[in-house]
Amino acid sequence: MLFDHPPPEVIDRAGLDQLVKLLRADGYTVIGPTVRGDAIVLAELANGADLPDGIGVDTDAGRYRLRRRGDRAVFNHSAGPQSWKQFVHPPRQRLDGPETVHRYAFLGTRPCDLAALAVLDGVLGAAPHPDERYLARRDEIFVVAVNCVEPGSTCFCASMGIGPKADRGYDLVLTERTGHEHRFLISAGSVAGEEMMDRLSHRRASGGEIAAGLQALDDAADSMGRTMPEVDLRGLLVRARRSDHWEEVANRCLACANCTMVCPTCFCTTVEDTTDLEGDHAERWQRWGSCFDPDFSFVHGGPVRETVGSRYRQWMSHKLSTWYDQFGTSGCVGCGRCIAWCPAGIDLTAEAAALAEKEEAP
Ligand code: SF4
Ligand code: SF4
Structure with a gap:
């Protein structure tokens, strides 16, 4: 869907900062990856400068280390210690009192984590006994997904039939492209996403940029660090x-x-x-x-x-x-x-x- 219909547009790094600004102006608490200590965590972003700048991660079994990349990538790091679960299904919540529902914008949700949100929808949000608090939180979320062009060595979403390309569950989806021009292919996946696109500075993607984005996703699928065995x-x-x-x-x-x-x-x-x-x-x-x-x-x-x-x-x-x-x-x-x-x-x-x-x- 991303690269087929409608064709993607392109925003630059300043466009990403503008997206954070617009979401905050719309009353969203923008949550995204940011460096805290020795990890990339999910936390509120005051602006686009809070995103990781040229930081990648090395992972393996029992191992997670930050490393400097040779570029200015903001999303090219694999899943960190936290997931988005904490914002829709909090680690601790009081059940016998009123609750404030935050209006969250998730920035940088990967295909595995989009799939995880869909799984939680089926568990916590489904009839006949949905968790009404979960549904209230979920209803308010604007999701900016990120296709994974650089999976980690512990990733195996491709063998689960899930990534590295997001195909549903987002309002906007980005594919980060580094190199001589740092830019992001961007597509809308909902009416809210289309409305946001109308307010963002962007340009049409060239055929070459679309082809390169597709190739990067094919390469990512082939470079997953791990595979779930193909058995029943x-x-x-x-x-x-x-x-x-x-x-x-x-x-x-x-x-x-x-x-x-x-x-x-x-x-x-x-x-x-x-x-x-x-x-x-x-x-x-x-x-x-x-x-x-x-x-x-x-x-x-x-x-x-x-x-x-x-x-x-x-x-x-x-x-x-x-x-x-x-x-x-x-x-x-x-x-x-x-x-x-x-x-x-x-x-x-x-x-x-x-x-x-x-x-x-x-
Ligand atoms: S993380 Fe899970 S599998 Fe690993 S030691 Fe702890 S309980 Fe066991
Ligand atoms: S790899 Fe599977 S089981 Fe392990 S944390 Fe991710 S979703 Fe859970």
């Missing part, structure tokens, strides 16, 4: 229920829950009631939970999943198999965050490949 994952995980592989993973897994915290689709929560010491004021809070927490499956007498192996099996089986039964999609979008941010360097794609190999072994 749903069936594999069902059949692997009693595999000895889970205890092998448990020998490495710290049950720290990092993978569930960074995952853009993990949605589980727990609820806590608190009172002040005098007992005349009580509050009810919801916070993110994790299937790696023994309390998560605690029922009368103890946790259902006592071992770390059974908890990892639950997480991986849900992501890649039973999520289809519940919600009709994969629970994994191939962003690679759980690989980069696992302190033990446990790699979902490698564990899936190991399970498939074990099944094939005579």
Whole structure:
């Protein structure tokens, strides 16, 4: 869609700054990537200058490092430690009080994270019991997506059939082009996006620029650092229920829950009631939970999943198999965050490949 109909336009770096300015003038809190300490985080942007300037990242299993690039790229870094989930499904929220709904503009949402938002829509926003707070937040969001022209070594969205090109779920989509002229191919994907385009300074893209953009996306698909094995994952995980592989993973897994915290689709929560010491004021809070927490499956007498192996099996089986039964999609979008941010360097794609190999072994 991006490059077919309508044809993309071009904005320059000043045009990107103008977009941030216009969104803020329209009352949006603009959230985008920005450098904080040793990571690229998602936070409010006061202006376009807050975006990363020529900063890339090196990732691998259990590894994430910033590096200087030799250009002025603002979006050529793979997914960071946070996802957009935190803005639509906050880590902590009070349930028994009024809530202020922010008008967010998301700037720089990658195809994996667009897919993750669609997954959350199916989980939290769908009938018959939608989370009304989630829907209220979601309704207000203006999304400026970014096609991925430089995936990281932990990325595998192409093998999940998702990226590196965004095809829906955005108001505007950008493809960053560095080189002698720093510019962005830009297309609208909604009426709100078209209206914004009318206010932005832009020019038509040449045939050469469109072709080069397409080539960059083809190259990106071919250069994904990882691949999910091409097997029937749903069936594999069902059949692997009693595999000895889970205890092998448990020998490495710290049950720290990092993978569930960074995952853009993990949605589980727990609820806590608190009172002040005098007992005349009580509050009810919801916070993110994790299937790696023994309390998560605690029922009368103890946790259902006592071992770390059974908890990892639950997480991986849900992501890649039973999520289809519940919600009709994969629970994994191939962003690679759980690989980069696992302190033990446990790699979902490698564990899936190991399970498939074990099944094939005579
Ligand atoms: S797989 Fe890694 S990130 Fe997830 S709980 Fe185990 S050690 Fe933590
Ligand atoms: S399971 Fe891992 S790779 Fe898949 S969406 Fe979650 S964090 Fe990303």
